[in-house]
Amino acid sequence: xxxxxxxxxxxxxxxxxxxxxxxxxxxxxxxxxxxxxxxxxxxxxxxxxxxxxxxxxxxxxxxxxxxxxxxxxxxxxxxxxxxxxxxxxxxxxxxxxxxxxxxxxxxxxxxxxxxx
Amino acid sequence: xxxxxxxxxxxxxxxxxxxxxxxxxxxxxxxxxxxxxxxxxxxxxxxxxxxxxxxxxxxxxxxxxxxxxxxxxxxxxxxxxxxxxxxxxxxxxxxxxxxxxxxxxxxxxxxxxxxxxxxxxxxxxxxxxxxxxxxxxxxxxxxxxxxxxxxxxxxxxxxxxxxxxxxxxxxxxxxxxxxxxxxxxxxxxxxxxxxxxxxxxxxxxxxxxxxxxxxxxxxxxxxxxxxxxxx
Amino acid sequence: xxxxxxxxxxxxxxxxxxxxxxxxxxxxxxxxxxxxxxxxxxxxxxxxxxxxxxxxxxxxxxxxxxxxxxxxxxxxxxxxxxxxxxxxxxxxxxxxxxxxxxxxxxxxxxxxxxxxxxxxxxxxxxxxxxxxxxxxxxxxxxxxxxxxxxxxxxxxxxxxxxxxxxxxxxxxxxxxxxxxxxxxxxxxxxxxxxxxxxxxxxxxxxxxxxxxxxxxxxxxxxxxxxxxxxxxxxxxxxxxxxxxxxxxxxxxxxxx
Numbered sequence: 001x002x003x004x005x006x007x008x009x010x011x012x013x014x015x016x017x018x019x020x021x022x023x024x025x026x027x028x029x030x031x032x033x034x035x036x037x038x039x040x041x042x043x044x045x046x047x048x049x050x051x052x053x054x055x056x057x058x059x060x061x062x063x064x065x066x067x068x069x070x071x072x073x074x075x076x077x078x079x080x081x082x083x084x085x086x087x088x089x090x091x092x093x094x095x096x097x098x099x100x101x102x103x104x105x106x107x108x109x110x111x112x113x114x115x116x
Numbered sequence: 117x118x119x120x121x122x123x124x125x126x127x128x129x130x131x132x133x134x135x136x137x138x139x140x141x142x143x144x145x146x147x148x149x150x151x152x153x154x155x156x157x158x159x160x161x162x163x164x165x166x167x168x169x170x171x172x173x174x175x176x177x178x179x180x181x182x183x184x185x186x187x188x189x190x191x192x193x194x195x196x197x198x199x200x201x202x203x204x205x206x207x208x209x210x211x212x213x214x215x216x217x218x219x220x221x222x223x224x225x226x227x228x229x230x231x232x233x234x235x236x237x238x239x240x241x242x243x244x245x246x247x248x249x250x251x252x253x254x255x256x257x258x259x260x261x262x263x264x265x266x267x268x269x270x271x272x273x274x275x276x277x278x279x280x281x282x283x284x285x286x287x288x289x290x291x292x293x294x295x296x297x298x299x300x301x302x303x304x305x306x307x308x309x310x311x312x313x314x315x316x317x318x319x320x321x322x323x324x325x326x327x328x329x330x331x332x333x334x335x336x337x338x339x340x341x342x343x344x345x346x347x
Numbered sequence: 348x349x350x351x352x353x354x355x356x357x358x359x360x361x362x363x364x365x366x367x368x369x370x371x372x373x374x375x376x377x378x379x380x381x382x383x384x385x386x387x388x389x390x391x392x393x394x395x396x397x398x399x400x401x402x403x404x405x406x407x408x409x410x411x412x413x414x415x416x417x418x419x420x421x422x423x424x425x426x427x428x429x430x431x432x433x434x435x436x437x438x439x440x441x442x443x444x445x446x447x448x449x450x451x452x453x454x455x456x457x458x459x460x461x462x463x464x465x466x467x468x469x470x471x472x473x474x475x476x477x478x479x480x481x482x483x484x485x486x487x488x489x490x491x492x493x494x495x496x497x498x499x500x501x502x503x504x505x506x507x508x509x510x511x512x513x514x515x516x517x518x519x520x521x522x523x524x525x526x527x528x529x530x531x532x533x534x535x536x537x538x539x540x541x542x543x544x545x546x547x548x549x550x551x552x553x554x555x556x557x558x559x560x561x562x563x564x565x566x567x568x569x570x571x572x573x574x575x576x577x578x579x580x581x582x583x584x585x586x587x588x589x590x591x592x593x594x595x596x597x598x599x600x601x602x603x
Contacts, residue, residue, distance in 0.1 A: 024536070066553040101351075
């Protein structure tokens with residue numbers, strides 16, 4: 001990872017992100033038969049979180065969300081990680097762009113009290 | 117010009133009292149060819165958040181005089197169980213009021229009478245058609261006034277407005293933008309029409325349009341496709 | 348399936364067609380040749396094929412950020428080439444067709460790869476690829492239709508001497524595309540993301556077709572973050588500032 005990063009010195013940008021890397025909480029989603037499981041993911045608001053999407057179908061799917069402003073292709077039998085947030089409390093829809101009628105879900109950002 | 121367009125839009129908005137059905141259809145041109153015979157196939161697929169509607173119609177028409185044609189259509193729709201059946205019959209007549217290119221704009225009318233298959237539900241509509249050319253650009257406007265009656269539906273008046281701006285680039289490729297206004301519906305989208313002439317009066321016309329509901333609150337897309345063969 | 352294919356086409360291919368219309372207006376106006384269009388398409392599609400073939404591997408690099416990095420770099424390159432075209436156009440009335448070729452090829456590659464992933468992925472699994480074929484053909488036809496109209500508008504601008512308006516259109520388009528590339532970096536956490544500044548989805552939603560069109564044309568975003576906004580304004584403003592300065596210098600020299 002670090003070795004590869006050195007090949008992109010122009011992206012010293014990643015230094016921004018590195019310190020928080022380890023602490024970002026992750027939420028797993030599974031895509032099967034063009035459906036997301038679970039269809040509703042509750043995440044804490046006000047902080048950055050990771051969505052890990054596991055595509056168990058034999059076709060690629062594009063995770064797409066206008067609300068979250070994210071777009072990423074997840075290949076068959078692969079996992080993809082998407083960073084989102086910090087989000088305001090609320091509901092954020094997402095869908096699979098290749099199967100928009102079935103593959104749908106929501107990220108629900110809720111306020112966490114006493115997070116520490 | 118803009119004031120004129122604005123007035124047209126206002127007029128359209130005031131007419132928009134359509135309560136049901138699909139607003140997206142064909143934009144009619146006020147032109148009738150003498151000795152015209154034609155067969156027509158229209159395909160319309162509408163996808164909203166909840167449902168998927170597929171409607172098709174086939175028609176045969178011929179001209180009665182140099183300025184009037186009649187056309188008969190069979191309308192089919194796919195129902196909830198994915199069965200495709202006849203839904204309605206329609207009789208349509210188009211009347212070219214002014215000669216093409218003679219006045220500031222070309223004018224025409226269209227009259228339609230539709231009966232739902234197996235139901236006492238009727239629909240009569242009258243539409244005013246206008247086409248204005250600006251160089252290689254054409255602006256076509258349709259105003260429809262529709263009355264529905266019968267024991268199986270609520271009697272009511274409805275209004276509709278359709279607009280098409282078209283650039284006559286090549287006969288086969290005429291890119292256009294279309295606007296459809298009805299009650300609770302304002303749709304706009306790109307379209308394409310073309311015409312291929314063969315010997316004598318034989319010609320094949322096609323139209324393809326993809327109209328999206330403008331508010332964008334819920335998803336509502338309509339794909340329309342028309343093939344017409346005149347002979 | 349049919350409508351979905353068309354929607355995907357309109358979304359993914361529109362930026363290519365928008366760029367093609369702008370560049371065609373420019374090259375017809377400056378009487379440059381059109382080789383860039385053909386070669387750009389061929390090179391871009393080849394690039395898209397290679398990218399699609401490798402995308403499975405690339406996306407696993409850098410802990411899953413490989414694809415985003417490559418897309419970001421390519422998009423930045425495309426932006427640079429577009430700026431070169433604009434600068435050249437302002438200074439010498441004509442630009443080098445190689446810049447147009449490069450910018451167009453990269454745009455075709457980036458957007459084409461996305462479509463190819465979809466088409467390839469579903470070709471094999473769809474019992475009747477007819478809907479896919481029809482959707483592709485119809486989507487192409489509709490994009491083409493929009494492109495012709497856009498070309499006319501752009502060409503009209505140039506013909507009427509509204510060069511500045513044309514340049515602004517190109518800059519807005521380039522900035523919009525670049526800003527989206529920056530969003531990709533936030534997605535894989537290579538850039539921090541901030542809460543959005545406002546939400547104009549009540550007026551124009553990203554999800555609506557008008558939203559898509561505006562997004563392709565000038566990078567419209569219903570709820571942009573501060574970083575996106577900064578990148579966008581710098582991407583539009585810096586070239587304009589540079590052009591303005593060089594113009595003033597020239598004027599100053601002329602006076603002396």
